[in-house]
Amino acid sequence: MQQEKITQTLKLLNELDIDCWMIVEKESEILSDPVIDFVLGTGLVWLSFLLFFKSGEKYAILGNLDKEKIDRMNIFDAVYPYMNSPREDLLGILKKHNPRQIALNYSSDSPTADGLTYGKYLSLIGLLKDSDFEKRFISSETLISKLRGRKSKEEISRIKKAIEVTLNIYSKISTHIKPGFSEKQVAAFIGQERENFGLQPSWEAEQCPSVFTGPQESGAHSGPTNKRLERGHVFNIDFGVIYEQYCSDLQRTWYILEENQQDPPPVVIQGFVTIVESIRRAFEALKPGVQGIEIDRIAREYITSKGYDEYPHALGHQVGRSSHDGGALLAPDWERYGKLPFIPLEAGQVFTIEPRLYLENHGVVTIEEMVLITPEGSEWLSDPQTEIYLIK
Amino acid sequence: MQQEKITQTLKLLNELDIDCWMIVEKESEILSDPVIDFVLGTGLVWLSFLLFFKSGEKYAILGNLDKEKIDRMNIFDAVYPYMNSPREDLLGILKKHNPRQIALNYSSDSPTADGLTYGKYLSLIGLLKDSDFEKRFISSETLISKLRGRKSKEEISRIKKAIEVTLNIYSKISTHIKPGFSEKQVAAFIGQERENFGLQPSWEAEQCPSVFTGPQESGAHSGPTNKRLERGHVFNIDFGVIYEQYCSDLQRTWYILEENQQDPPPVVIQGFVTIVESIRRAFEALKPGVQGIEIDRIAREYITSKGYDEYPHALGHQVGRSSHDGGALLAPDWERYGKLPFIPLEAGQVFTIEPRLYLENHGVVTIEEMVLITPEGSEWLSDPQTEIYLIK
Numbered sequence: 001m002q003q004e005k006i007t008q009t010l011k012l013l014n015e016l017d018i019d020c021w022m023i024v025e026k027e028s029e030i031l032s033d034p035v036i037d038f039v040l041g042t043g044l045v046w047l048s049f050l051l052f053f054k055s056g057e058k059y060a061i062l063g064n065l066d067k068e069k070i071d072r073m074n075i076f077d078a079v080y081p082y083m084n085s086p087r088e089d090l091l092g093i094l095k096k097h098n099p100r101q102i103a104l105n106y107s108s109d110s111p112t113a114d115g116l117t118y119g120k121y122l123s124l125i126g127l128l129k130d131s132d133f134e135k136r137f138i139s140s141e142t143l144i145s146k147l148r149g150r151k152s153k154e155e156i157s158r159i160k161k162a163i164e165v166t167l168n169i170y171s172k173i174s175t176h177i178k179p180g181f182s183e184k185q186v187a188a189f190i191g192q193e194r195e196n197f198g199l200q201p202s203w204e205a206e207q208c209p210s211v212f213t214g215p216q217e218s219g220a221h222s223g224p225t226n227k228r229l230e231r232g233h234v235f236n237i238d239f240g241v242i243y244e245q246y247c248s249d250l251q252r253t254w255y256i257l258e259e260n261q262q263d264p265p266p267v268v269i270q271g272f273v274t275i276v277e278s279i280r281r282a283f284e285a286l287k288p289g290v291q292g293i294e295i296d297r298i299a300r301e302y303i304t305s306k307g308y309d310e311y312p313h314a315l316g317h318q319v320g321r322s323s324h325d326g327g328a329l330l331a332p333d334w335e336r337y338g339k340l341p342f343i344p345l346e347a348g349q350v351f352t353i354e355p356r357l358y359l360e361n362h363g364v365v366t367i368e369e370m371v372l373i374t375p376e377g378s379e380w381l382s383d384p385q386t387e388i389y390l391i392k
Numbered sequence: 393m394q395q396e397k398i399t400q401t402l403k404l405l406n407e408l409d410i411d412c413w414m415i416v417e418k419e420s421e422i423l424s425d426p427v428i429d430f431v432l433g434t435g436l437v438w439l440s441f442l443l444f445f446k447s448g449e450k451y452a453i454l455g456n457l458d459k460e461k462i463d464r465m466n467i468f469d470a471v472y473p474y475m476n477s478p479r480e481d482l483l484g485i486l487k488k489h490n491p492r493q494i495a496l497n498y499s500s501d502s503p504t505a506d507g508l509t510y511g512k513y514l515s516l517i518g519l520l521k522d523s524d525f526e527k528r529f530i531s532s533e534t535l536i537s538k539l540r541g542r543k544s545k546e547e548i549s550r551i552k553k554a555i556e557v558t559l560n561i562y563s564k565i566s567t568h569i570k571p572g573f574s575e576k577q578v579a580a581f582i583g584q585e586r587e588n589f590g591l592q593p594s595w596e597a598e599q600c601p602s603v604f605t606g607p608q609e610s611g612a613h614s615g616p617t618n619k620r621l622e623r624g625h626v627f628n629i630d631f632g633v634i635y636e637q638y639c640s641d642l643q644r645t646w647y648i649l650e651e652n653q654q655d656p657p658p659v660v661i662q663g664f665v666t667i668v669e670s671i672r673r674a675f676e677a678l679k680p681g682v683q684g685i686e687i688d689r690i691a692r693e694y695i696t697s698k699g700y701d702e703y704p705h706a707l708g709h710q711v712g713r714s715s716h717d718g719g720a721l722l723a724p725d726w727e728r729y730g731k732l733p734f735i736p737l738e739a740g741q742v743f744t745i746e747p748r749l750y751l752e753n754h755g756v757v758t759i760e761e762m763v764l765i766t767p768e769g770s771e772w773l774s775d776p777q778t779e780i781y782l783i784k
Contacts, residue, residue: 027503029595030426030714043596045716046728063728064704069599069614083704085727106510108518111419118498118513119506126500203421204435207461222461312456312475322422324437335477336438336455 004152005038006058006075012143013054019099021140023050024120033105033115035144037245037321042069047123049090050076053097061089087127094133102133103140109338112326113144145327148320150348155246156372156381159319159350162202162248163370163382165241169193170252174389179231179256183211183224186237194241202240202247202323209239214363229391231258234268234363240323247323249352250382251368254389264388271308271357271365272388278302278355279369279384282315282330286345286371286378292316292330293341299355300332308357314341316352319370325350349373350381396544397430398450398467404535405446411491413532415442416512425497425507427536429637429713434461439515441482442468445489453481479519486525494525495532501730504718505536537719540712542740547638548764548773551711551742554594554640555762555774557633561585562644566781571623571648575603575616578629586633594632594639594715601631606755621783623650626660626755632715639715641744642774643760646781656780663700663749663757664780670694670747671761671776674707674722678737678763678770684708684722685733691747692724700749706733708744711762717742741765742773 013021025033028043036043039050046063060076067081080089094102106121107113128134151159169190177186190209194201201208211224213235229235234255240248253272255264263269278299285298296315304310314331317324328343330351345351351373356366365388370381405413417425420435428435431442438455452468459473472481486494498513499505520526543551561582569578582601586593593600603616605627621627626647632640645664647656655661670691677690688707696702706723709716720735722743737743743765748758757780762773 027714027716029716030503030718031423031507034422042598066614072614082728083726087727104510106514108511108515111422111509111511114509114511115423116510117503117506118496118508118510119500119503121510122498123500206434222458222464322419324419324421326422334475335479336474 001152001154002039002041002075004154005147006052008147008150009039009052009143010054010056012146013052016143016146017054018101018103018138018140018143019054020094020097020101021052021103021143023105024048024116024124025050026120031117034112034322035105035115035147038147040073040075042073044070047086047120049086051093053099055097057097059093061086061093085127090127091131094128094131100136101138102136103138103143105140105144107139107141107144107326109340110141110145110326111324112148112322113139113141141327145343146346148325149318149327149346151320151350151372155320156350158244158246159248159370160381162199162241162243162246163250165194165197165199165243166239166248166250167383169239170237170250173237173252173254174391177229177254177391179229179391182226182228183213184226186211186229186235187224190237190239197241199241199243202242202249209237211235211237212364215361216363229256231256232362234264234359234365234388236364236366238368245321247319247321248370249319249323249368250370251354251366252385252389253365253367254391255362256391264390267359268362268365268388270306271359271362274303274306274308275355275357275365275367276384276386279353279367282353282355283369283371283378283380286351286373288347288373288375289344291342291344292328293333295330296332296341299353303355303357311356316354319350319352345373347373347375393544393546394431394433394467396546397539398444400539400542400544401431401444401535402446402448404538405444408535408538409446410493410495410530410532410535411446412486412489412493413444413495413535415497416440416508416516417442418512423509426504426714427497427507427539430539432462432465432467434465436462439478439512441478443485445491447489449489451485453478453485477519482519483523486520486523492528493530494528495530495535497532497536499531499533499536499718501732502533502537502718503716504540504714505531505533533719537735538738540717541710541719541738543712543742543764547712548742550636550638551640551762552773554591554633554635554638555642557586557589557591557635558631558640558642559775561631562629562642565629565644565646566783569621569646569783571621571783574618574620575605576618578603578621578627579616582629582631589633591633591635594634594641601629603627603629604756607753608755621648623648624754626656626751626757626780628756628758630760637713639711639713640762640774641711641715641760642762643746643758644777644781645757645759646783647754648783656782659751660754660757660780663751663754666695666698666700667747667749667757667759668776668778671745671759674745674747675761675763675770675772678743678765680739680765680767681736683734683736684720685725687722688724688733691745695747695749703748708746711742711744737765739765739767
């Protein structure tokens with residue numbers, strides 16, 4: 001997998017015509033560049049530089065105590081250990097290769113491409129002073145976005161396993177959860193099921209799952225409370241697991257039937273089918289080359305055309321080793337999303353589609369599916385929810 | 393604990409005469425500022441700002457979906473949620489309080505104070521354009537160094553528990569490990585013992601423990617190999633556990649007796665007592681106000697005065713929530729350590745003391761103790777190793 005990603009890196013440098021990509025890492029146990037996992041899979045202690053050149057050469061400059069570990073991995077053409085300062089080796093390699101561009105991991109929009117801290121950036125500037133290499137810095141945002149976004153078969157297969165487990169756990173809710181259970185009890189049930197699979201949650205355990213029931217003010221990033229499931233309310237769960245480093249992120253919605261009620265009231269059905277249809281329309285429009293903003297608009301406008309408020313977030317995000325993976329986003333043109341809604345989609349990317357709407361006396365209706373962009377369009381990774389699940 | 397750290401933050405702002413400290417956070421699941429654990433203990437999704445003022449006010453500006461979770465924590469005087477952009481709230485708060493300094497988390501020397509990524513820094517600059525707040529930026533390095541360094545009773549007590557478990561596990565080595573065991577087998581034994589305590593390793597599991605046996609080239613940051621423990625060799629282990637978020641980091645050295653040998657040969661004894669004495673001398677000199685470079689020099693010069701090579705690393709580092717905690721360092725004046733060796737030590741800091749030396753035909757002799765700086769001097773947190781442990 002790591003070898004696969006390094007091969008992909010060298011191809012991308014050629015595709016994007018970037019001469020050099022430099023990762024700057026230090027004390028990984030305290031704060032690690034998110035991309036280190038892909039190309040190295042282990043941490044480094046002292047200020048270190050991993051350099052990948054378009055021409056295919058790969059070098060590491062690192063503290064002497066890290067040398068043997070990295071040597072053993074056989075990734076680099078040469079490993080340069082230092083005791084006092086990395087300056088001489090760094091300048092030596094850069095002068096020899098004389099790259100026109102040096103891509104660094106900084107991005108205001110995409111956290112997955114923003115692993116370079118400001119302190120490490122200042123260290124780098126200090127080491128390169130009296131040279132003009134600083135003028136050649138560019139952001140590696142596009143490179144990392146494609147490296148994380150374009151999934152291999154193996155990556156897709158792991159994501160599918162994570163989805164399978166998540167949907168398996170969801171399938172048990174209707175029989176195990178009863179009116180009167182608290183959100184926390186629902187979360188505890190799911191947490192136990194997850195542990196039975198021996199898997200970690202896709203994001204911090206206190207909010208994975210998130211459970212929301214009934215009318216509320218809650219946002220989507222808060223954890224389950226002591227609020228109880230009441231008849232006549234809708235409730236939804238946002239949850240995912242990590243399978244061999246790869247995440248799922250899925251939401252489902254249930255309705256808690258009143259005594260003697262066979263079906264949800266029309267207002268709930270209406271809300272639910274609106275969400276399903278908005279997802280179907282977004283899904284149909286997904287294909288390489290389209291911008292995320294167009295996809296978001298399709299779902300957003302469909303929902304508001306039915307008289308509901310628009311959802312206060314993006315329609316969908318990428319998923320990979322992180323449940324919120326970086327790069328292109330299915331989002332509106334809001335300042336906080338920067339340029340991410342305008343990046344054309346590519347085959348191999350995995351997205352969530354997760355619109356929602358609010359029903360005054362019932363609660364939040366939301367579904368989150370996961371889809372793969374294919375060369376021709378898109379395909380479902382999750383078996384879509386098409387009917388609201390019922391709790392008796 | 394978190395309330396304790398927030399109270400300490402406000403005191404430190406007054407002590408250091410810093411008007412405002414601003415933490416910038418985004419997508420914590422991907423990359424989190426290391427200090428977030430101390431003041432918030434949970435993650436944030438959209439670009440967020442946590443502001444602490446010397447006057448005592450505390451504010452959070454964050455994405456609307458994070459609002460409820462943070463509201464519930466009751467830390468801040470006000471929480472400002474946004475949907476489109478945090479600009480207006482951020483400028484509003486800064487204009488109202490008009491701080492002379494705005495401390496940000498960047499540091500070339502100290503990774504624990506370097507949580508601000510370059511991309512987030514650029515976002516911040518963009519949001520503050522048309523104001524002069526950028527000119528008021530200073531590094532929060534000293535603030536964070538003191539916040540992490542000055543341990544409370546509760547923090548010390550957790551570290552002591554982590555040390556107790558580590559020494560307990562070490563005490564089993566002499567009876568359970570035999571000549572012929574591989575480094576990996578020793579590591580597996582320790583890993584199992586650690587799991588019996590239900591604790592996580594202090595750093596990445598593949599190198600925690602590190603196990604080194606016999607003559608070698610290995611550095612201190614590589615993992616255990618298939619190399620086997622041979623009679624006549626010394627071997628050492630570097631290991632620690634995390635107890636309720638707080639780490640231990642300790643090394644011990646063993647000698648594997650030859651058949652019919654009662655004691656190690658004089659050359660091994662000589663190396664071992666040199667390490668013990670260098671630690672004792674460093675320990676005796678530790679007190680508030682002294683610079684780490686002075687302490688490092690005492691141990692380093694003692695070892696070289698006995699004819700051994702100097703150790704190719706620092707004498708000791710702080711320990712806390714990270715096994716390599718930031719700030720003042722017991723280190724020589726090498727470029728890679730920046731100004732850390734010159735920061736005066738303070739009471740409440742926890743340091744390792746970990747010199748080593750190499751014996752040509754036997755291996756690496758090293759001990760790592762943990763000590764607390766007190767108002768008067770220092771005290772041992774770990775029961776020091778004074779005799780080389782023997783394997784029969």
